[in-house]
Amino acid sequence: xxxxxxxxxxxxxxxxxxxxxxxxxxxxxxxxxxxxxxxxxxxxxxxxxxxxxxxxxxxxxxxxxxxxxxxxxxxxxxxxxxxxxxxxxxxxxxxxxxxxxxxxxxxxxxxxxxxxxxxxxxxxxxxxxxxxxxxxxxxxxxxxxxxxxxxxxxxxxxxxxxxxxxxxxxxxxxxxxxxxxxxxxxxxxxxxxxxxxxxxxxxxxxxxxxxxxxxxxxxxxxxxxxxxxxxxxxxxxxxxxxxxxxxxxxxxxxxxxxxxxxxxxx
Amino acid sequence: xxxxxxxxxxxxxxxxxxxxxxxxxxxxxxxxxxxxxxxxxxxxxxxxxxxxxxxxxxxxxxxxxxxxxxxxxxxxxxxxxxxxxxxxxxxxxxxxxxxxxxxxxxxxxxxxxxxxxxxxxxxxxxxxxxxxxxxxxxxxxxxxxxxxxxxxxxxxxxxxxxxxxxxxxxxxxxxxxxxxxxxxxxxxxxxxxxxxxxxxxxxxxxxxxxxxxxxxxxxxxxxxxxxxxxxxxxxxxxxxxxxxxxxxxxxxxxxxxxxxxxxxxx
Numbered sequence: 012x013x014x015x016x017x018x019x020x021x022x023x024x025x026x027x028x029x030x031x032x033x034x035x036x037x038x039x040x041x042x043x044x045x046x047x048x049x050x051x052x053x054x055x056x057x058x059x060x061x062x063x064x065x066x067x068x069x070x071x072x073x074x075x076x077x078x079x080x081x082x083x084x085x086x087x088x089x090x091x092x093x094x095x096x097x098x099x100x101x102x103x104x105x106x107x108x109x110x111x112x113x114x115x116x117x118x119x120x121x122x123x124x125x126x127x128x129x130x131x132x133x134x135x136x137x138x139x140x141x142x143x144x145x146x147x148x149x150x151x152x153x154x155x156x157x158x159x160x161x162x163x164x165x166x167x168x169x170x171x172x173x174x175x176x177x178x179x180x181x182x183x184x185x186x187x188x189x190x191x192x193x194x195x196x197x198x199x200x201x202x203x204x205x206x207x208x209x210x211x212x213x214x215x216x217x218x219x220x221x222x223x224x225x226x227x228x229x230x231x232x233x234x235x236x237x238x239x240x241x242x243x244x245x246x247x248x249x250x251x252x253x254x255x256x257x258x259x260x261x262x263x264x265x266x267x268x269x270x271x272x273x274x275x276x277x
Numbered sequence: 278x279x280x281x282x283x284x285x286x287x288x289x290x291x292x293x294x295x296x297x298x299x300x301x302x303x304x305x306x307x308x309x310x311x312x313x314x315x316x317x318x319x320x321x322x323x324x325x326x327x328x329x330x331x332x333x334x335x336x337x338x339x340x341x342x343x344x345x346x347x348x349x350x351x352x353x354x355x356x357x358x359x360x361x362x363x364x365x366x367x368x369x370x371x372x373x374x375x376x377x378x379x380x381x382x383x384x385x386x387x388x389x390x391x392x393x394x395x396x397x398x399x400x401x402x403x404x405x406x407x408x409x410x411x412x413x414x415x416x417x418x419x420x421x422x423x424x425x426x427x428x429x430x431x432x433x434x435x436x437x438x439x440x441x442x443x444x445x446x447x448x449x450x451x452x453x454x455x456x457x458x459x460x461x462x463x464x465x466x467x468x469x470x471x472x473x474x475x476x477x478x479x480x481x482x483x484x485x486x487x488x489x490x491x492x493x494x495x496x497x498x499x500x501x502x503x504x505x506x507x508x509x510x511x512x513x514x515x516x517x518x519x520x521x522x523x524x525x526x527x528x529x530x531x532x533x534x535x536x537x538x539x540x541x542x543x
């Protein structure tokens with residue numbers, strides 16, 4: 012990993028000759044650029060760790076969904092979705108390694124991310140379980156997509172590519188839509204359940220968005236649409252404060268759109 | 278699927294003309310051959326269903342192992358093994374479809390195959406859990422390999438290929454070997470656990486081997502080494518009775534070899 016260790020470098024003889032001041036100035040701005048790059052890489056590793064962790068946890072959940080599925084066809088489909096998660100996660104972990112980060116450490120930073128969410132939203136039926144996954148992954152994927160826009164080009168493209176897979180929502184949409192058709196009681200119960208789920212999911216997002224690394228990338232994401240280069244860092248710092256509000260608006264809009272695919276009120 | 282429905286074909290005019298007797302004889306031996314082929318295909322679908330079911334159940338177990346793993350590296354490795362199972366299972370299911378069988382029906386015939394095995398062998402530590410998977414999958418894979426020798430060439434090759442993957446034993450061997458090194462108490466406790474596991478696993482094999490479809494393929498497997506063509510069916514029918522003993526000898530020998538890799542007494 013590129014680090015800013017150079018800033019503690021002792022003054023070697025070659026830095027004490029003529030032109031010392033110029034060298035020092037050049038050196039300082041070089042060091043500043045190094046420090047900015049090092050920070051960006053560390054932030055990217057953190058965000059990629061988040062994406063990989065979401066996929067790793069999705070694997071375990073989908074595998075359990077597969078085991079609990081009421082039918083064999085669903086069980087097969089869910090196991091395939093779970094298998095896809097491991098592949099997606101591993102692609103993200105490979106990128107972390109490319110950036111000089113440690114995949115296991117990056118993943119471990121988000122260990123138990125969804126434990127509280129799970130404790131607070133125990134699903135009691137198969138439909139509730141499906142909707143929980145649909146809403147939960149929906150919000151998680153949307154958030155990861157949003158943050159990823161603030162990453163370096165290659166990482167951003169990778170995350171967008173990894174998350175561009177509708178297959179895991181298709182299954183839930185198909186089944187829930189069928190289950191709700193003509194069953195107003197189930198529909199309104201699930202609509203209520205969806206509101207509770209999105210509230211809890213946004214609570215998780217709020218905690219994650221407050222991590223300094225994530226907050227910085229999120230700010231860069233907001234800034235990257237209008238500015239670039241050095242200027243974006245200034246813009247980024249300025250937009251840290253207002254980023255969360257925009258993020259929540261976008262996540263809520265996406266959630267509403269997602270619920271309407273099920274013909275449920277968000 | 279090729280069926281023997283032809284045997285109930287009504288006597289059409291063309292079968293009542295001159296040369297009728299010859300036609301009928303030709304027809305009967307053609308029908309016999311059709312019936313033999315239909316039976317072989319049905320047997321193959323049953324055996325492939327067994328292999329696919331073992332992989333599908335292995336997926337769920339490995340996914341749960343991944344969730345319970347004491348370390349992140351193990352959790353990652355186990356999730357990758359689980360993902361492989363879905364791919365292997367799907368390749369076998371595709372072959373069932375090629376043969377004209379219904380994948381879901383074939384799988385469903387082995388639903389809950391390992392439920393009793395699980396109830397009778399609850400593991401209480403991570404080492405016990407690893408050994409259970411190592412011994413259990415070991416016996417299951419060996420049995421599937423043995424039976425598959427009696428399938429048509431393409432199915433036999435597929436099963437051999439699908440099961441030719443040492444990766445899921447490597448993890449258990451590495452960890453258990455490390456855990457047992459210098460710990461005689463754990464070693465002897467696990468050796469005892471291994472004996473209990475193999476006993477229960479062979480009990481499952483015994484029940485599966487008694488299914489008529491499996492027994493026939495097993496008999497063909499025993500016969501296929503020495504004979505071929507029509508003669509093999511006669512040999513197969515004759516060796517149905519002695520097949521189980523040979524199978525159990527082979528499975529026990531493989532189990533002993535497997536335990537010795539862990540430096541444990543079988």
